[in-house]
Amino acid sequence: MLAQVTFTEKVGNTEVSSAVTRLRTETAERLTGTPLRSGYTGEAAVAKDVERLDILVSVGMVVMILVLLIVIFRSPWVALLNLLIIALVGQGAVAVIAITAKLAGTTLDGSVTGLLPVVLFGVGTDYVVFLLYRYRERLRLGEDRRTAMVAALARVGSAIGVSALAVAVSFGALLLSGFGSFQILGPALAFAVLVMVLAGLTLIPAVFSLLGHRAFWPSKAWRQEPEAGLAARTGNLVARRPAAVALAAVAILAALGAAALAHKPSYDIEAMPAGTESAHTMQRLESGFPAGTLSPTTVYLSGPGLTEQSATAYAERLAALSIVGEVGGVRATGDAAQVDLLLAADPLSEKALDAMVDELRPAAHAAAPPGTTVYVGGETSIFADIREVVEVDLTVILPAAGLLIGLVLLLMLRGLLAPVYLLGAVVGGFVATLGAAVLVFQGAVGRPGLTFTLPLIVYMFVASIGTDYNILMIARIREELRGGASRREAVRVALRQAGPPVAAAGVILAASFGALTISATLAEVGFAVAVGILLSTFVLSWLLVPALTALLGRAAFWPARVGREVAPPRVVSSETPVGARMTQ
Incomplete structure (x- = not known):
């Protein structure tokens, strides 16, 4: 027998959550001693069952970021300060978004509330990593804490700002969607990114410039030039064999991208975590009623x-x-x-x-x-219309986002060739990411298709984050070219110096999204974006983009001229740390 419960409040309300618990408890008590069994499923029951998973996702993400920052900087203060500042700034951003949504008469759905914390902590941490790597490098050269921060911001600040702008305009393209959920998701994520980059260029530099080298306590290893590691060896390889490296990177993207041809969309968004009462009840229900009973x-x-x-x-x-x-x-x-x-x-x-x-x-x-x-x-009729809208969105939003990112790249690099292959690289990364998701979920897991929102969400993140890392890498290559280095030497030095922070940021952001894989509703998004970020980091930013730039050299920035830049005199004060290198 099937009965239906209708609540007076929306799903997600604490009263509804408590009511589900009471219903389950009281129903089980009334059936005690009888041969009858009961179970609750449906939207409210599923929301109750995933509450603990959502908490676990948030806690797991923060713990992973904390651990990775401690490993990277060997300092608990860097990790704790980063998380504290981002949490405070992020809380304000979320409050503004929630108030704006309420004034506009809209509701923040699960995709917004699920992705916002990841964007705030993941992207915010990325900007901190980029800044602190360059700040630490300037301190190592013997500059005092304030001069070092000014120099770090002068070198990497514009790249961070342009990168954030590329991410924001990419998310903003979702305003063109005919699907209401995307129209809310895009501006919310864009606002979160802009808030975090503002903090990353003002508040965070102010805090760490006050602390100076004490922020990296107790580690003293940062005072010495790091030994040649994987990034340096990769730089040597790319500088020596750029054509072969570029072909290998393209082959990796093509191999994964071929699987994207088998992509099928799925509109079953009511995912139920295995082992929960709602999932078990649904299985029993489907054995005795038509498939469409609950809908x-x-x-x-x-x-x-x-x-x-x-x-x-x-x-x-x-x-x-x-x-x-x-x-x-x-x-x-x-x-x-x-x-x-x-x-x-x-x-x-x-x-x-x-x-x-x-x-x-x-x-x-x-x-x-x-x-x-x-x-x-009914839901079937609704999603038949949504399917039609999303199919149109794919033909409108993807080119629009690509055009906006391309314009940002043109404004920053002031050249024609570099923006073209940077944009081509991130598109290749998106297709490869979608192919990887198809191989795992449609192939290994055996699902009939991928969540219908996945291509758009993955494109927004992979295209924007991929551009983010590529901008930082090519900006460092251009900086070395301006310093008088040859094209291959510029790539070698850029990978040695910019490769580690890009890798650190990529691993942290991928781990942040990876935490979503335990979510009932965002597992596919979490996996796909994590894979896309790793591809963007190590295949695009470490291999393909440097290799192509090594082949093209200064021609990549044509018609802009990349001439030799005269470095300003370096200021050394009494705060110079012991053992610092005194040569630039």
Whole structure:
């Protein structure tokens, strides 16, 4: 037997969560001593079951960032200060977003609330890492703490600012979507990025310039030039064999990207964590009722002279359709009627969505009594429309985001070739990321398709974050070229110096998104974006972009001239740390 509970508050409200707990407890108590079993499923029950997972995701993300920062900088103060500042700034950003949404009469859905903390902590930490690596480098050269911070900001600040702008405009392109959830998600994430970069260029430099080398306590290893590591060896390889490296990087992207041809979208967004009561109840429910029981398709009739008898006859004609499992109920009030249809297929499957457009809607209009108006509602009907909107979005938003990122690159680099291959690289990274997700979830896991929002969300993150890291790498290459280095020497030095912070930022951000893989609803997004960030870091920023720049040299920045830059005199004060190198 199936019964339905309707709440007076929205799902996510604490009262609804408490009510689900009470319902489960009291129902189980009343059935004690009987052969009957009970179970609750549906949207509210699922939300209750994933509460602990959501908390675990947030805690896990913060712990991973904390551990990685301690490992990278060998200092608990850097890690704790970073998390504290981002938490305070992020709390203010979230409050502004929530207040704005309330004033606009909209609701922040799970995609926004799930991704906001990751963007705030992950992207915010990225900017801290880029800045502190350069700050530490200047301290190592013998500059006092304030001069070192000014020099670090002068060198890396513009690249960070442009990178953040590229990320923000990429997210902002979601405003062009016809899907309401994306229209909220895009501006919210763009605002979060802009707030974090503002803090990264003002508050965070102020705090660390006050602390100076004490921020890196107790480690003293930062005072010495680091030994040649993986980044330096990679720089030597790319400088020596740029063509071969570029071909290898393209081959990796192409191999993964080929799997993207098998991509299929899935509209079943009500994911249920395995082992929970809601998932177990759904399995029992599906064994005894039509697949569409929990999500009936509702047909509304409006017109004069409607009776229970005419509405029932109408329902019987619709019941003859192959997609309809049975009639759930018929109600008529004289000038309106409601017919609930339980579909024979999963209401959010490709089969049901196709049948809604090709069979059920046309039949519902054709079979309607004369003089009546028909409206077909329910989740299947809603997602049939959403599918059409998202298909259009893909043809509009992806080119628009690419164009906006391209314009940002043109303004920063003032050249033609570099923006072209940087943009081509991130597009290749996106296709490869989508292919990796297909291999894992459609192949290894065996799901029928990937969440329908995945391509757009992954594109926004991979394209923007990939551009982020590429900008920082190519900016360092251009800096070395301006210093008089040859194109291959510039690439070698840039990878040695900029490779470690890019790698550190990439690993931290990938770990942040990786925490989402334990989420019931954002597991695919978490995995795909984490893989995309790692590809952007090590295949694009470490291999492909430096290799292409080594092949093109100064021509990559044409028509802008990349001439030799005269370095300003370095200031050394009494705060110079012991053992610092005194040569620049």
